[in-house]
Amino acid sequence: MTTPIVEMKNIEKHFGSVIALAGVSFSVMPGEVHCLLGDNGAGKSTFIKTMSGVHKPSKGEIVVDGQKHVFESPRDAMNAGIATVHQDLAMIPLMSITRNFWLGREPVKKFGPISYFDHKYANEVTMEEMSKMGINLREPDQAVGTLSGGERQTVAIARAVYFGAKVLILDEPTSALGVRQTSNVLSTMDKVRKKGVGVVFISHNVRHAMAVGDRFTVLNRGKTLGTAKKGEITAEELQDLMAGGQELASLEASLGGTV
Amino acid sequence: MSDLAVESADERVKNVSLISRLMKRPELGAIAGLALVTIFFLFTADPKMFTLAGILNFMTPAAQLGILAIGAALLMIGGEFDLSVGSMVAFTGLIFGAAMVTFDLPLYAAIIVTFMAAAAMGAINGQIVIRTGLPSFIVTLAFLFILRGLSLVGLKAATGGSTQLRGIRAEFEGSWLADFFSGEAFTPFFYWLAEAGWIDTFKSGKPKVDGIPVDILWFVLLALLATWVLLRSPFGSWIFAAGGDSNAASNSGVPVRKVKMYLFMFTACCAALVAILTVMDAGSTDARRGFQKEFEAIIAAVIGGCLLTGGYGSAIGAFFGSIIFGMVLIGLSYTNIDQDWYLVFLGSMLLIAVLFNNMIRKRVTGER
Numbered sequence: 001m002t003t004p005i006v007e008m009k010n011i012e013k014h015f016g017s018v019i020a021l022a023g024v025s026f027s028v029m030p031g032e033v034h035c036l037l038g039d040n041g042a043g044k045s046t047f048i049k050t051m052s053g054v055h056k057p058s059k060g061e062i063v064v065d066g067q068k069h070v071f072e073s074p075r076d077a078m079n080a081g082i083a084t085v086h087q088d089l090a091m092i093p094l095m096s097i098t099r100n101f102w103l104g105r106e107p108v109k110k111f112g113p114i115s116y117f118d119h120k121y122a123n124e125v126t127m128e129e130m131s132k133m134g135i136n137l138r139e140p141d142q143a144v145g146t147l148s149g150g151e152r153q154t155v156a157i158a159r160a161v162y163f164g165a166k167v168l169i170l171d172e173p174t175s176a177l178g179v180r181q182t183s184n185v186l187s188t189m190d191k192v193r194k195k196g197v198g199v200v201f202i203s204h205n206v207r208h209a210m211a212v213g214d215r216f217t218v219l220n221r222g223k224t225l226g227t228a229k230k231g232e233i234t235a236e237e238l239q240d241l242m243a244g245g246q247e248l249a250s251l252e253a254s255l256g257g258t259v
Numbered sequence: 260m261s262d263l264a265v266e267s268a269d270e271r272v273k274n275v276s277l278i279s280r281l282m283k284r285p286e287l288g289a290i291a292g293l294a295l296v297t298i299f300f301l302f303t304a305d306p307k308m309f310t311l312a313g314i315l316n317f318m319t320p321a322a323q324l325g326i327l328a329i330g331a332a333l334l335m336i337g338g339e340f341d342l343s344v345g346s347m348v349a350f351t352g353l354i355f356g357a358a359m360v361t362f363d364l365p366l367y368a369a370i371i372v373t374f375m376a377a378a379a380m381g382a383i384n385g386q387i388v389i390r391t392g393l394p395s396f397i398v399t400l401a402f403l404f405i406l407r408g409l410s411l412v413g414l415k416a417a418t419g420g421s422t423q424l425r426g427i428r429a430e431f432e433g434s435w436l437a438d439f440f441s442g443e444a445f446t447p448f449f450y451w452l453a454e455a456g457w458i459d460t461f462k463s464g465k466p467k468v469d470g471i472p473v474d475i476l477w478f479v480l481l482a483l484l485a486t487w488v489l490l491r492s493p494f495g496s497w498i499f500a501a502g503g504d505s506n507a508a509s510n511s512g513v514p515v516r517k518v519k520m521y522l523f524m525f526t527a528c529c530a531a532l533v534a535i536l537t538v539m540d541a542g543s544t545d546a547r548r549g550f551q552k553e554f555e556a557i558i559a560a561v562i563g564g565c566l567l568t569g570g571y572g573s574a575i576g577a578f579f580g581s582i583i584f585g586m587v588l589i590g591l592s593y594t595n596i597d598q599d600w601y602l603v604f605l606g607s608m609l610l611i612a613v614l615f616n617n618m619i620r621k622r623v624t625g626e627r
Binding site for chain 1: 508
């Protein structure tokens with residue numbers, strides 16, 4: 001067994017008198033998709049914000065590549081190789097795909113003392129990285145606004161991977177997507193995993209999680225209810241864990257299947 | 260799976276024709292507008308309008324407005340407005356005039372002081388907008404009045420009660436630097452052209468046009484520079500990003516606050532440049548200098564394809580937008596049409612441009 005890229009040990013987070021996280025442990029291996037499941041209010045968002053440097057944990061430690069880290073800002077987390085693709089993507093619809101892809105890290109060429117944006121190189125890399133993810137762009141200078149939701153997710157993921165993310169946190173990437181686009185995003189996650197990147201996939205859709213997940217961790221009321229490997233747990237069991245008990249069972253019977 | 264994705268990327272995509280590619284450029288509207296206005300005046304105006312002298316005649320006011328419009332366009336693409344640029348022209352004109360007449364500074368020092376004052380005022384505008392998160396519309400509206408008031412008060416203090424400061428020309432006469440900010444450039448070239456019989460001359464053999472006003476050169480230079488920055492430099496990307504979605508931009512590591520600060524300072528410096536050019540041209544400065552220019556600059560930027568919401572636009576568009584302005588302002592005097600139609604035109608152009616821009620934006624983002 002290889003060592004985890006990121007290990008979160010007994011993370012606690014208190015907001016005043018509210019205990020949002022009460023000792024959560026979680027690890028990400030290289031080349032796995034680790035699903036973090038939980039209903040609304042379970043603490044998923046707080047947990048990943050701690051992992052990506054937005055919040056500082058009240059207790060517990062974060063270990064990256066065997067070294068203890070304290071993240072003061074999202075930039076620290078990014079420098080340690082932890083990239084987050086948020087629900088509200090960091091994409092600017094009116095700008096071209098290339099400009100979005102390189103935003104904040106534009107490649108420059110020097111002409112005497114003047115350095116300028118190397119569009120040719122930027123376009124080539126963008127086209128290439130996108131086609132690796134299975135999206136063939138018509139032209140890299142088309143606006144991001146013309147892409148579908150799934151394709152935008154893919155641009156964001158491709159960008160994070162290209163700039164050296166070792167762990168990719170995807171915050172509900174499929175929640176607003178249609179069936180076809182969802183499967184595109186799931187297949188993108190599969191491609192990223194094969195590159196050896198660890199993926200943290202946050203979702204409350206058990207079927208999406210089962211489709212790509214290697215391990216599953218369920219959060220409920222700020223605590224982990226345990227981590228299971230693929231094949232050790234069924235979709236129904238996961239669903240029950242997320243709902244926090246049996247209430248759903250009766251409801252499920254009347255709905256006739258998995259919610 | 261990847262086969263599927265490839266197929267889905269291609270199956271509904273038509274080839275992009277050159278025309279629909281051009282349709283997506285922000286400056287398209289301004290170029291189309293310029294063509295229309297030119298055709299209109301070719302039919303209605305005295306043919307003198309399109310002689311060399313006539314063209315320079317309308318290009319000079321276009322250039323003075325255009326320098327402001329290019330600043331306004333960059334700022335607008337960056338997601339902010341500056342309604343104080345008109346008053347800034349008066350205020351920096353006062354600083355420039357007072358530096359030379361009242362404090363007896365040499366021309367180069369007066370120019371440096373003027374630009375520094377402008378940059379400082381721009382920085383104050385910017386800091387207030389960035390730190391408070393208030394709309395720049397309100398903050399700079401306040402400065403529209405503050406700066407106009409300061410110009411009046413300052414002029415009276417400098418002149419002992421008058422709102423016009425005279426005698427500036429005498430202060431810079433003979434300075435080598437003056438040629439960069441006043442008069443005409445390439446004069447020997449024009450004499451050569453006249454001698455060769457390429458351009459119209461007076462009976463004495465002196466050319467009717469003896470050079471290109473430096474205002475126009477500054478205007479062209481700034482338009483090229485701004486376009487280069489927007490399209491070819493990383494900073495240009497940051498401007499678009501800051502205006503397009505400042506949250507997403509800072510998440511991606513763009514120093515949004517700095518970008519906006521620089522843009523406010525640049526816009527103010529554009530106003531200072533116009534002040535220096537026009538004050539040196541007139542030899543005096545007064546409190547009404549730059550009156551209502553802020554609106555004209557914003558209109559020229561919008562005609563040039565800038566979206567009021569930021570994140571989209573072009574400097575070349577603002578360049579053409581300003582030429583449309585100059586053409587109509589001066590062009591009407593070559594026709595039998597009442598000059599005051601100018602204002603009607605101004606409003607109509609703005610309305611058409613905004614509607615047009617809205618349509619373009621929908622095309623670009625693929626909205627329906």
